[in-house]
Amino acid sequence: MTDEQNTILVVDDERDIADLYSTWLEADSEVRTAYGGEEALRKVDGDVDIVFLDRQMPDYSGDEVLDRIRDRDLACRVVMVTAVDPDFDIVSMEFDDYLTKPVMREDLADAVEAMNERDEYDDTLQEYFALTSKKATLEAEKTPSELQTNERYQEMVQRVEDLEEEADTVVTGFENDFDTLFQEFPGGD
Known part of the structure; x- marks a missing residue:
């Protein structure tokens, strides 16, 4: 594209x-x-x-x-x-x-x-970005208390963390620095 x-x-x-x-x-x-x-x-x-x-x-x-x-x-x-x-x-x-x-x-x-x-990203990174967009949107609109007590939000946060770990295990040479990981992918900043 x-x-x-x-x-x-x-x-x-x-x-x-x-x-x-x-x-x-x-x-x-x-x-x-x-x-x-x-x-x-x-x-x-x-x-x-x-x-x-x-x-x-x-x-x-x-x-x-x-x-x-x-x-x-x-x-x-x-x-x-x-x-x-x-x-x-x-x-x-x-x-x-x-x-x-x-x-x-x-x-x-x-x-x-x-x-x-x-x-340019694989399915893992595409899912990660879609979920982090949702997470940021909700964090801008909801109170910390609402976020903490919502089960769907908490499950999404866990999935984001799982995706970060998944990406970290696939890529070698990074010291668990997820920001660096995205800089190295095609199209990353």
Whole structure:
């Protein structure tokens, strides 16, 4: 995906927002725009690399669209873009990143870059980044007490730790420094 132009699907029932995001992304990508979940499901196919998906829409919710995309085994990355305050339900959702509105041009560009980089990673690192995105999103919205007492969140934290250990055992020459590990992977900072 990084050598060619991305095909991006922008999905938002607010036409002005969808059109704005599409305009911002058109300079570097082929962009499709959908103004609702049903239209999104018609426009998403194997050529789409990244979907920017609103969570609250009247016909199909973003959650439902996400489930249908995953049921179709499409390999695209999905970035939820929403004004909905995230709750613990996001732990089980199969998205790659979560952006909370308002979203600026730079936020979209950064998300595209991050999704492109993740394509260079193996499944372990891809899962790690998706989970750490969810973890950071919840930590920004929930109190420490809420985080501590939520079983799904705690299971996710444990899975993140397991993935870190898994990556550490696969890579030699690192002194359990996970930040260094990511710097050495293709696309790492």
